[in-house]
Amino acid sequence: MDLQQMRYVVAVAETNSFTRAAERCLVVQSALSHQVAKLERELGARLFERTSRRVRLTPAGAAFLPSARQCLDAAERAVAEVAAAVGEVRGRLAVGLIPSVAAVDVPGALREFHERYPAVRISLRVGASEELMEQVREGAIDVAFLGLPTTARPHGVEARALGRDQLVAVVAPEHPLAGGPAVDLRRLASEVFVDLPAGTAGRDQSDQAFEAASLARDVAFEVTNADYLARLVSEGLGIALLPSAYVPQLSGVTTIEVTDAPARVEYVAWSRDGRTPAATAYLELLEVPDVGEAGAEG
Structure with missing residues (x-):
């Protein structure tokens, strides 16, 4: 087998299509199909189930794919190391x-x-x-x-802290709290919240702060994107807690200082x-x- 055959297998697995894989690899489909079939004969196992409607990995293909990706990554890294x-x-x-x-x-x-x-x-x-x-x-x-709560650290990676930031309350411009003085978590606990999904690091920093203060809150909307979170806030669907250094990028919302706000630490991480x-x-x-x-x- 050779690296090109592995590239073809990975492309088919990622696109679920011999046609799209051939387009990605800049080769005619017949040549790609021939090389995949040749590899299957060498391995003594079919890597893909082919029907008129779809292509999917067989158990043998699923077992082959991770090692194929590792070989391709190793080859690419070897070229990069020589260049360096x-x-x-x-x-x-x-x-x-x-x-x-x-x-x-x-x-x-x-x-x-x-x-x-x-x-x-x-x-x-x-x-x-x-x-x-x-x-x-x-x-x-x-x-x-x-971005992690102050109670957490990156694990299984090399990392360095880049900065620490307090969270602020983000509300719609017409919200009763907009333009007012700083508030605390007890005051905010009576509001409806928009937040990231439960269990994520971005959500944990707020959940832990309310729990530490023995307060409960209502998270009525969960979104996976901070920009979209701010859009829901701007529509008056709830309020949110976001890092103070990030909110200047947002439009259509107003920020309020939180006296006992949670904090987060930003890290850069690598392998x-x-x-x-x-x-x-x-x-x-x-x-x-x-x-x-x-x-x-x-």
Whole structure:
């Protein structure tokens, strides 16, 4: 078997289509199908179930896929390491971030990185902190920007704290609290809330603060995106607690200081198994210390 055959298998698995896989790989479908069939004969097992309506992995295909991806990643990294040895940074840089990241201007940093290292392919993924940590551990993401309650730490990854921020109340401009003095959690507990899904790091920081104050609150709306959360608030469907450094980006809402507000810490994280040349260059651009200096999180 060869790497090209593995690329074809991964493409078919990700698109569930030989036609779309061929388009992605810039090859005619007959050639791709021939190479996949040749690999199946070599392995002595069918990797895909093919019908007129769909294509899906067989159990043998599902077992083959993770190792195929690892081989492709290793080959790509080997090329990048050789390029780095002769002074060129290339390969890929996969960055993950929470929607409300504020400690770093991620788009600005990526623009500067791309100008310095145009040969690097950049991808950006947005998600929850716990999802991003898992993707860093799996090697799907090189660098991630996280936001965690002060009671939590990144685990299974290398990380460095970038900053700490207090949360503020966010309300619609016509809300009775808008334009008023600072409030406390007890006053806010009587309001209806819009928040992130239960169990996420972004939600935990608020839940823990209310629990510590022996207060209950009504979270009537759960959304996965902080920008959309603010849109619901602007429509008067509820109030929210968001990091103070993030809310200036929002429109259609008013902020109020919370005297006993919860806080969060933003981190940058990367794999314990080492960094690609592109990831190292990106972290250096952000002035993050070497792995040995930053230390590992539990």
